[in-house]
Amino acid sequence: MIKTDFLIIGSGIAGLTYAIKVAKANPDKSITIITKADKGESNTKYAQGGIAAVLDEHDSFENHIEDTLRAGDYINDKEVVKRVVEEAPERLNEIISWGTRFDKDKSGEYDLGKEGGHSLNRILHHKDITGFEIERALLEKIAECRNIDVLQHHFAIDLITDHHLGKLVTRRTENSCYGAYTLNSKKNVIERVLSKITMLCSGGAGQVYSHTTNPIIATGDGIAMAHRAKALVSDMEFIQFHPTALYEPGKSPSFLISEAVRGFGAFIRNKRGERFVLKSDERGELASRDIVSKAIDKELKVTGENCVYLDCTHLEHEEFYNHFPNISEYCKKTGIDYRKDWIPIVPAAHYTCGGINVNMNSQTSITNLYACGECSRTGLHGANRLASNSLLEALVFAHHAAEDVSSKINTIAFNDKIPQWNAEGTTDPDELILITHSRKELQTIMSDYVAIVRSNVRLKRALSRLKIHYEETEELYKSTKISPQLCELRNLITIAYLIVTQSMIRSENKGAFYNVDLN
Ligand SMILES: Cc1cc2nc3c(=O)[nH]c(=O)nc-3n(C[C@H](O)[C@H](O)[C@H](O)COP(=O)(O)OP(=O)(O)OC[C@H]3O[C@@H](n4cnc5c(N)ncnc54)[C@H](O)[C@@H]3O)c2cc1C
Numbered sequence: 229m230i231k232t233d234f235l236i237i238g239s240g241i242a243g244l245t246y247a248i249k250v251a252k253a254n255p256d257k258s259i260t261i262i263t264k265a266d267k268g269e270s271n272t273k274y275a276q277g278g279i280a281a282v283l284d285e286h287d288s289f290e291n292h293i294e295d296t297l298r299a300g301d302y303i304n305d306k307e308v309v310k311r312v313v314e315e316a317p318e319r320l321n322e323i324i325s326w327g328t329r330f331d332k333d334k335s336g337e338y339d340l341g342k343e344g345g346h347s348l349n350r351i352l353h354h355k356d357i358t359g360f361e362i363e364r365a366l367l368e369k370i371a372e373c374r375n376i377d378v379l380q381h382h383f384a385i386d387l388i389t390d391h392h393l394g395k396l397v398t399r400r401t402e403n404s405c406y407g408a409y410t411l412n413s414k415k416n417v418i419e420r421v422l423s424k425i426t427m428l429c430s431g432g433a434g435q436v437y438s439h440t441t442n443p444i445i446a447t448g449d450g451i452a453m454a455h456r457a458k459a460l461v462s463d464m465e466f467i468q469f470h471p472t473a474l475y476e477p478g479k480s481p482s483f484l485i486s487e488a489v490r491g492f493g494a495f496i497r498n499k500r501g502e503r504f505v506l507k508s509d510e511r512g513e514l515a516s517r518d519i520v521s522k523a524i525d526k527e528l529k530v531t532g533e534n535c536v537y538l539d540c541t542h543l544e545h546e547e548f549y550n551h552f553p554n555i556s557e558y559c560k561k562t563g564i565d566y567r568k569d570w571i572p573i574v575p576a577a578h579y580t581c582g583g584i585n586v587n588m589n590s591q592t593s594i595t596n597l598y599a600c601g602e603c604s605r606t607g608l609h610g611a612n613r614l615a616s617n618s619l620l621e622a623l624v625f626a627h628h629a630a631e632d633v634s635s636k637i638n639t640i641a642f643n644d645k646i647p648q649w650n651a652e653g654t655t656d657p658d659e660l661i662l663i664t665h666s667r668k669e670l671q672t673i674m675s676d677y678v679a680i681v682r683s684n685v686r687l688k689r690a691l692s693r694l695k696i697h698y699e700e701t702e703e704l705y706k707s708t709k710i711s712p713q714l715c716e717l718r719n720l721i722t723i724a725y726l727i728v729t730q731s732m733i734r735s736e737n738k739g740a741f742y743n744v745d746l747n
Pocket of ligand 1: 239262264265267278279432601615617
């Protein structure tokens with residue numbers, strides 16, 4: 229058994245930032261970060277474009293607020309949007325002071341990029357590997373904090389809550405969290421991790437689709453665990469598809485061609501060379517992601533083609549390479565020369581706009597359970613996230629969560645009456661085919677029936693297929709030993725269920741959600 233004052237599940241930007249802040253404010257308390265893979269593996273690591281903040285004298289908070297609301301189809305929480313936008317410069321300065329490097333121009337000012345949905349240049353970036361740079365700097369800072377333990381290859385299976393301990397609770401009645409059951413996948417044992425405050429920073433759920441830019445860790449574990457524990461989860465129907473993932477059949481995750489490439493001047497063309505996105509929005513390639521993705525989806529359906537193209541041939545080649553060395557090299561590796569070839573692209577699942585409901589301090593509906601980053605639903609994104617607002621959201625909410633928990637930690641006691649995990653030990657299953665096949669089937673169901681354009685009949689069909697997967701997987705869960713693969717499958721089914729059922733309830737098309745039967 230592990231006992232820790234603060235338990236953090238996940239080591240991306242949200243978990244690491246929160247940990248550093250909590251460690252500073254509470255030098256006498258213990259902080260444990262558990263993470264299911266290597267500590268650097270996260271969606272954060274793959275973020276390319278950057279972080280949005282108003283730093284240019286020609287820009288204003290009002291502009292950034294309006295762009296965020298417009299992208300979110302005006303169902304964002306305005307108070308949250310205002311707070312995040314106005315605090316952005318301060319939070320950015322903080323991570324810069326911790327060692328994060330952002331690119332500057334020749335005059336020594338930050339080189340602010342532009343992305344879809346932004347009316348002005350306001351994206352701080354480190355070449356086209358901004359997330360990698362942030363993750364590096366945060367992990368180095370974590371290593372300096374003596375009261376933080378990072379446990380790699382520890383998979384959180386389920387939260388320990390009153391509900392889990394057998395008390396009858398609903399999503400609206402009192403329910404407290406006391407830590408999590410965790411699978412130590414190196415030692416093959418399930419451990420109890422008891423904590424006074426638990427923070428979920430477990431990221432998004434792109435792996436519920438066949439085509440996604442998210443790495444394989446993005447299986448929505450935290451959202452599924454919170455849902456099982458009876459926390460409130462919402463807005464799951466708003467899955468953002470990124471319009472420009474490289475088209476490489478059979479490759480998962482899909483390689484992302486950052487929005488910043490369009491901000492730099494690239495055009496989207498169909499096979500005939502037409503810039504068809506202009507028919508959907510006068511901003512063309514720089515309209516928000518939902519609009520561009522829908523335009524591409526329609527174009528592919530109408531023409532029957534497998535992909536459309538990103539044309540960078542007219543751009544200044546050397547400057548392009550300097551801005552996007554990672555993208556340029558990746559294209560080269562796959563045989564594409566951006567100087568003369570159009571880059572084949574398709575939309576891919578990219579960002580989970582909804583998640584675990586939290587308030588301004590990242591508190592969930594369960595006492596002593598917090599959530600931050602992509603697994604949370606703060607109200608910032610509304611129906612669709614504005615590019616480069618998610619890393620920022622994690623920084624702002626981690627800050628307020630850390631302040632809130634630090635003010636109350638001394639009033640909370642451990643619950644020492646937590647039983648051991650009641651199933652037999654654990655090991656890798658003898659054969660994985662039952663799990664891997666179901667995962668693929670699930671991804672196909674979601675990609676075919678519940679992707680960019682939905683309909684009532686497809687949603688109904690998806691739900692009936694999901695029911696079969698749910699029953700089979702629960703059976704497997706009860707009758708076999710627990711493995712990370714099985715837990716992930718179980719979580720993905722829950723995520724799919726939440727997306728489908730919340731899509732069925734939505735009665736109006738908004739942002740990233742589009743049901744043809746609602747027109
Ligand atoms: C290719 C790509 C490009 C992007 N570009 C940008 C961009 O330019 N700007 C921007 O703002 N956003 C961008 N995003 C989105 C952004 O990167 C993410 O929203 C953000 O990094 C999420 O951070 P997080 O800390 O919430 O989660 P993550 O960084 O995903 O971290 C989740 C952590 O939780 C751990 N974990 C998950 N489940 C468990 C479990 N059961 N047990 C233990 N540990 C667990 C994972 O191992 C990981 O450490 C991009 C995303 C992708 C995929």
